[in-house]
Amino acid sequence: MTKIFCLVGPTSVGKTEVAINLAQKYDLDIISADSRQIYKYMDIGTAKPKLADSGQELTVSGVRFHLIDIITPDVLYSAADFAHDCEKIIRELSEKNRNFVLVGGSGLYLKALFKPFFIAPPRDLNLRKSLEKEPVEKLYGKLKIVDPISAKRINSQDRQRIIRALELYQTTRKPMSEQLKEKHPQSEFSPYYVGLTMPRKMLCEKINQRFDKMIDDGLVKEVKHLLKMGYTKENNALNGIGYQEVIRFLDDDLSLMEAIHIAKTLSRQYAKRQMTWFKKVEGIHWIAFTTLVETVSKVSQEYNNYLNIV
Numbered sequence: 001m002t003k004i005f006c007l008v009g010p011t012s013v014g015k016t017e018v019a020i021n022l023a024q025k026y027d028l029d030i031i032s033a034d035s036r037q038i039y040k041y042m043d044i045g046t047a048k049p050k051l052a053d054s055g056q057e058l059t060v061s062g063v064r065f066h067l068i069d070i071i072t073p074d075v076l077y078s079a080a081d082f083a084h085d086c087e088k089i090i091r092e093l094s095e096k097n098r099n100f101v102l103v104g105g106s107g108l109y110l111k112a113l114f115k116p117f118f119i120a121p122p123r124d125l126n127l128r129k130s131l132e133k134e135p136v137e138k139l140y141g142k143l144k145i146v147d148p149i150s151a152k153r154i155n156s157q158d159r160q161r162i163i164r165a166l167e168l169y170q171t172t173r174k175p176m177s178e179q180l181k182e183k184h185p186q187s188e189f190s191p192y193y194v195g196l197t198m199p200r201k202m203l204c205e206k207i208n209q210r211f212d213k214m215i216d217d218g219l220v221k222e223v224k225h226l227l228k229m230g231y232t233k234e235n236n237a238l239n240g241i242g243y244q245e246v247i248r249f250l251d252d253d254l255s256l257m258e259a260i261h262i263a264k265t266l267s268r269q270y271a272k273r274q275m276t277w278f279k280k281v282e283g284i285h286w287i288a289f290t291t292l293v294e295t296v297s298k299v300s301q302e303y304n305n306y307l308n309i310v
Contacts, residue, residue: 009196033104073237149177
């Protein structure tokens with residue numbers, strides 16, 4: 001089983017900065033495990049690193065990034081899709097003898113890679129696009145018929161998970177609830193987790209400051225551009241924190257100050273959920289973020305420990 005070095009932690013804790021410094025030090029690629037940075041055109045609101053496009057590669061300060069800017073906001077993308085795409089990148093890098101670090105805070109993505117739910121069928125983009133055209137109420141009604149157990153578990157307004165459940169049923173003719181009961185497949189990868197943390201008050205301040213910077217950097221303009229391109233709040237990508245509040249501001253449902261306040265509150269709550277998730281994961285080597293230099297030094301020590309294992 002191949003062991004993968006993973007840098008995890010809540011939003012705004014400094015994962016990307018640390019990862020870039022680590023990658024420069026050890027000549028690593030970075031594979032992103034971020035459920036929002038996968039989307040093109042969504043740069044400011046996802047705190048995406050400022051990437052330079054050099055041919056087919058996306059780089060930051062000479063470090064190659066993977067699984068960023070891979071789909072448009074109208075495409076539904078699941079944790080199983082991430083696992084499939086991540087496995088492909090890992091194999092490609094291994095064939096090139098390239099080392100890498102997997103970086104992100106999307107716990108469900110990481111779980112799909114290391115502890116697969118079931119063997120998911122290949123994605124059917126035509127089927128997804130067809131389902132996405134239907135109102136969420138109609139989709140949920142269909143789900144209650146073909147998979148009532150999953151329907152009870154999934155929120156009636158959770159378009160992404162409803163579509164995923166329907167896609168699995170229509171592709172395999174077997175309800176997702178039944179597939180979840182089957183023996184889980186064994187992943188060929190296992191994680192070496194290093195987690196970044198900081199005192200909650202400090203993290204909340206960083207979250208607030210980062211969202212203020214997003215507004216200053218032009219988040220409202222970015223959302224206007226996305227809407228002008230034809231993407232809507234019906235697209236799951238634009239339901240992300242920050243985007244949904246700015247859309248409500250543009251719809252005159254909120255003032256800009258109200259939108260900012262709600263987005264900051266939801267971001268802090270999201271960070272808390274992330275920490276709750278990761279604290280339940282066994283074997284994470286936790287490092288308290290202090291200064292960037294000191295934190296990179298501590299993560300480097302963990303990377304050396306990892307190299308001694310593999």
